[in-house]
Amino acid sequence: MIAESAGLVFAVSVTSLVRYAIVFGRLQGMRRVLVVDDEENIRLVVKSLLRKNGYEVAVADSGEAALGMVESFGPDVILTDVRMPKMGGLDLLATLRAKQHPATVIVMSAYGNIDMALEAMKAGAYDYISKPFKPEEVILVLRKAEERETLRRENRALKEQIKGKEQFQSILAKSPSMVAIFKTITKITEFKTTVLVSGESGVGKELVAKAIHNSSNRKTRPFVAINCGAIPENLLESELFGHKKGAFTDASSDRHGLFEEANGGTLFLDEIGELPLNLQVKLLRVLQEESIRKLGDAKDIKVDVRIIAATHRDLTAEVAAGRFREDLFYRINVLPIAVPPLRERREDIAILLDHFLDRNNARLGTQIRGVSAEARKVLMDYSWPGNVRELENTIERAMVLCDTDVVQASDLPDRIRDALDPVQVQLASGELSVKKTSAAIEQILIRRALVKTKGNRTRAAELLEISHRALLYKIKDYKIDDL
Ligand SMILES: Nc1ncnc2c1ncn2[C@@H]1O[C@H](COP(=O)(O)OP(=O)(O)OP(=O)(O)O)[C@@H](O)[C@H]1O
Numbered sequence: 001m002i003a004e005s006a007g008l009v010f011a012v013s014v015t016s017l018v019r020y021a022i023v024f025g026r027l028q029g030m031r032r033v034l035v036v037d038d039e040e041n042i043r044l045v046v047k048s049l050l051r052k053n054g055y056e057v058a059v060a061d062s063g064e065a066a067l068g069m070v071e072s073f074g075p076d077v078i079l080t081d082v083r084m085p086k087m088g089g090l091d092l093l094a095t096l097r098a099k100q101h102p103a104t105v106i107v108m109s110a111y112g113n114i115d116m117a118l119e120a121m122k123a124g125a126y127d128y129i130s131k132p133f134k135p136e137e138v139i140l141v142l143r144k145a146e147e148r149e150t151l152r153r154e155n156r157a158l159k160e161q162i163k164g165k166e167q168f169q170s171i172l173a174k175s176p177s178m179v180a181i182f183k184t185i186t187k188i189t190e191f192k193t194t195v196l197v198s199g200e201s202g203v204g205k206e207l208v209a210k211a212i213h214n215s216s217n218r219k220t221r222p223f224v225a226i227n228c229g230a231i232p233e234n235l236l237e238s239e240l241f242g243h244k245k246g247a248f249t250d251a252s253s254d255r256h257g258l259f260e261e262a263n264g265g266t267l268f269l270d271e272i273g274e275l276p277l278n279l280q281v282k283l284l285r286v287l288q289e290e291s292i293r294k295l296g297d298a299k300d301i302k303v304d305v306r307i308i309a310a311t312h313r314d315l316t317a318e319v320a321a322g323r324f325r326e327d328l329f330y331r332i333n334v335l336p337i338a339v340p341p342l343r344e345r346r347e348d349i350a351i352l353l354d355h356f357l358d359r360n361n362a363r364l365g366t367q368i369r370g371v372s373a374e375a376r377k378v379l380m381d382y383s384w385p386g387n388v389r390e391l392e393n394t395i396e397r398a399m400v401l402c403d404t405d406v407v408q409a410s411d412l413p414d415r416i417r418d419a420l421d422p423v424q425v426q427l428a429s430g431e432l433s434v435k436k437t438s439a440a441i442e443q444i445l446i447r448r449a450l451v452k453t454k455g456n457r458t459r460a461a462e463l464l465e466i467s468h469r470a471l472l473y474k475i476k477d478y479k480i481d482d483l
C-alpha cells in the first residue's frame with residue numbers, strides 16, 4: 001500500500017514536472033538534437049518522439065557518422081548510445097571534448113551497462129538514460145539539460161556584464177573598435193556583400209571571417225578557407241575552380257574546386273594579397289559573373305558563394321606598386337573591416353588574458369589562479385607585434401613554466417620583459433652615451449619614487465637621495481609632471 005501510494009505521488013510529481021518543464025522549455029533555445037544509435041529502431045522511436053515535442057532532429061548510426069554531422073547540423077544536444085560497433089559513445093564524447101564542441105552530451109545505455117554510463121558522466125556527459133526508457137524520461141532529461149544551459153548562459157552573461165566584456169561568436173573584446181566590428185557583422189547577416197578583412201598578423205582576421213559566416217543566413221552551409229599564399233601557383237587554379245579529367249597530366253579524374261565546395265556558403269580567401277596576377281583576373285571574372293569554369297572544361301557552372309577576403313598587407317599600396325589589380329581591389333573592397341592591432345585596444349588584453357588562463361587550465365589540466373601584478377603590468381604595456389596570437393602563446397608558455405599557482409613576470413619571455421625596460425631599450429639601440437643612458441635610469445627611479453610616495457616630492461627626494469631642488473629640476477627637465 002505504502003509503496004503504491006508513494007509511486008502515485010512520484011508519478012504525479014513527474015507529470016507536473018514535465019508540464020512545468022514544457023512551458024519553461026519553450027523559452028529555451030536547445031532545439032537541435034542529434035541521436036546516435038546503431039539500432040535503427042531506437043533511432044526511429046527517439047526521432048519521432050522528439051519531433052513530436054518540437055525538436056529538430058538528425059540521426060546517425062555510428063560515432064563516426066555523428067562526428068561528420070556535428071559541424072553541419074550544429075546540435076545543441078547529442079543523445080548517444082554508449083556501446084556501438086567501432087566508435088562508441090565514450091570515444092565520441094572524448095573527441096567532442098577535445099574539439100571543445102559545446103553540445104550537451106547525454107548517453108543512453110542498456111540496463112546492464114550502467115558502469116559505462118557513469119564513466120561517460122565522469123568524462124563530461126551531462127546525464128544518462130538507461131534503456132529501455134519511457135518517452136517522458138527522455139523529454140525530462142532534455143528539459144533539465146536545457147534548464148541548466150539557460151542558467152549557465154545567464155550566469156555567463158551576468159559575469160561578462162560585470163566585467164564589461166562582450167563576446168561575439170568566439171571573439172572576445174570590449175574595446176570600442178572591436179564592438180563596432182561586432183555591430184557591422186550583425187548588420188550584414190542578410191547580405192551577400194563581399195568583405196575585406198585587413199589587419200596585422202594574429203589580430204583575429206580568420207575569427208572575424210568565421211563570425212561573419214556563422215551569423216549570416218548561410219551558417220548551415222559550408223565555410224571553406226584557403227590560404228592563397230600557401231599553395232603553389234600552378235595548383236591554385238585547380239584548387240579554386242576544379243578541373244576536368246585530363247586537363248593536365250596528373251588530372252586522372254574530375255575534381256570539384258573550392259568554389260563548388262563552398263556553394264551556398266562562404267569562401268574565405270586568406271592572404272588574398274598573395275594571389276598571382278593571372279589568377280586575380282580569373283577571380284575578378286568569377287565575382288562578376290557568379291560562375292566558374294573548371295580547368296579543361298568548356299562550360300561555366302553557376303555558383304552562389306559569399307567571398308570574405310583577408311590580408312595583412314596594405315592592398316592600396318600593393319595596387320600602387322602594380323602587384324594587385326585595381327579592378328579586383330574595388331570589387332572585393334565593398335565592405336572593408338580593419339581589425340586594429342592589440343596595442344591599439346589595450347582594454348582587450350585583460351579579458352583575453354583571463355580567457356586564455358581559463359581555457360589553458362581546462363586544456364592543460366593546470367590550476368593557475370592568475371598573474372602577479374607585475375606580470376600583468378608587463379603584459380598590459382607590451383607592444384604585441386604578433387597580436388592576439390602572440391599573447392595566446394605567451395600565456396600558454398608562462399603557464400607551463402610557472403612553479404606556483406600565479407604566473408610571475410619571471411615566467412614571461414625575456415623579449416617581452418626587456419622590451420619594456422627603457423634602459424634595455426636604450427642599450428639595445430646601441431647607444432654608447434653614458435649621459436643618455438643614465439638619464440634613462442634616472443627617469444625610471446624618479447617615476448618609481450613618485451609612485452611610491454604618491455607624488456610627495458619631499459619624500460621622493462629623500463628616497464632618491466638627491467636634494468628637493470634637484471628633483472624639481474629633473475621632473476621639469478624630463479617632463480615627468482604630466483604623468
Ligand atoms: N578577440 C579574440 N578573442 C579570442 N581569441 C582570439 C581573438 N582574436 C584572436 N584570437 C585567437 O588568436 C589566434 C589568431 O587569430 P586568427 O588566426 O584569426 O588571426 P589572423 O589575423 O587570421 O592571423 P594571421 O594573419 O597570422 O593569419 C587564434 O588562435 C584566435 O583564436
Ligand SMILES: [Mg+2]
Nearest residue numbers: 205206270310
Ligand atoms: Mg589568418
